[in-house]
Amino acid sequence: MLTVTCESPGHLVAQQRPRPERGHGEVLLRVRRVGVCGTDLHIFTGHQPYLAYPRVMGHELSGVVEEAETDSGLVPGDPVYVMPYLSCGHCIACRQGKTNCCVRIQVLGVHRDGAFAEFISVPQRFVGKADGITLDQAAMLEFLAIGAHAVRRADVTAGQRVLVVGAGPIGMGAMIFARLRGAVVTAIDGRQDRLGFALKHLGVAAAVPVGDGDEAELSRLTDGEFFDVVFDATGNAKAMERGFRFIAHGGRYVLVSIVQGDIRFSDPEFHKREATLLSSRNATTEDFETVMKAIREGLVPSAALATHRMTLAEVPAGFARLLDPTEGVIKAIIEC
Structure with missing residues (x-):
């Protein structure tokens, strides 16, 4: 073969x-x-x-x-x-x-x-x-299930402000399933084409390009409160460290991506928010079933x-x- x-x-x-x-x-x-x-x-x-x-x-x-x-x-x-x-x-x-x-x-x-x-x-x-799904769709279950698992792990609920940092396929999976739970989703990425895709096809509420003024724009979108849930899907250590700044007080930060080596964050900033830090790895049968159902219903x-x-x-x-x-x-x- x-x-x-x-x-x-x-x-x-x-x-x-x-x-x-x-x-x-x-x-x-x-x-x-x-x-x-x-x-x-x-x-x-x-x-x-x-x-x-x-x-x-x-x-x-x-x-x-x-x-x-x-x-x-x-x-x-x-x-x-x-x-x-x-x-x-x-x-x-x-x-x-x-x-x-x-x-x-x-x-x-x-x-x-x-x-x-x-x-x-x-x-x-x-x-x-x-x-009830095509072979193409069946081959896409896994990466979408990773996003669905991260959203389930974060316990995203309707009306919450969600930020997804990194608009690659895994990040897009998180966007899709956070939105299906009724969250207001914002995407941030360095690639304008992927932000445009998220706006056109994924139903995100806002898309912010990485660069000068991006933090101010994220603050403006949330009335200065930032985000109930932040997902990192960048695979970039500096982006992962920066993402701590976007967590609302009482919020959750979910690291979906993985990098070699260590990441660091400010303990006082983390503590004053009483933030929750979570990792999210792979997916389970439950997540695959969630994605299958959403595909069959035409939601993906x-x-x-x-x-x-x-x-x-x-x-x-x-x-x-x-x-x-x-x-x-x-x-x-x-x-x-």
Whole structure:
């Protein structure tokens, strides 16, 4: 089968590998769509903290069943999605239902080889039927579920002022699901094209470009009170540190993105707000179900989100252009 491997930062190789054998309790899938995530771009550029090379990337996937256990409820040809966070089911996090931060988590495309391949075999309990949605939409479930999980973790409620810092796909997911909870959402980003997309397709109330006067504008939009909930989805340490300034008194700050190294903040400023600091990692089955329901109800602009596509064979030559801001990429879909 055709497989694309990231041998080292910036170096992708297309090669033939043996088709995987389905193990006991697993489902063999013919991969049909793979979304390109910020994690994949970080792997390609050498900035992913949980990875060793070489690695087959790809964790946002949909496909059709090739082989499955007879009692699995799945039959060949079924369209499916995959929850790519392979949790152990036994650790302290899993026992609390927090499979997204399992102590021994294995994320497809990060800790073990992923879906930049024509076939993949994964444990059955992480495979779900993609009923009522397209293969493109099924491949977008994962990044949207990360946004939905962050919004649920922050307990966003109707009427709250929400700021999303970073208008990439993960940030957009947070915008969508915060707005669906009735929040008044503001986006801030350095790219005007993404802010325009958020205004046109995501229903945000305001979009503020990063630069001189941005903090004053955020203050003006909130009558000087700033935001009940701030989400960081930048993957930039300086932006994460700056985001503490935008939390309202009594507010919450949710770090969705991750960076290598430490971040710092002013303890007096944090304490005087009695602010709450949260991390948000991956997503759970509940979040995938939330996104599926919203897609079926036509509440997610999935067609607009899928801005670019290429075939698996085109990935080695074409992947680098997805990093080019002039390309206007929101979500790239690889077709297998």
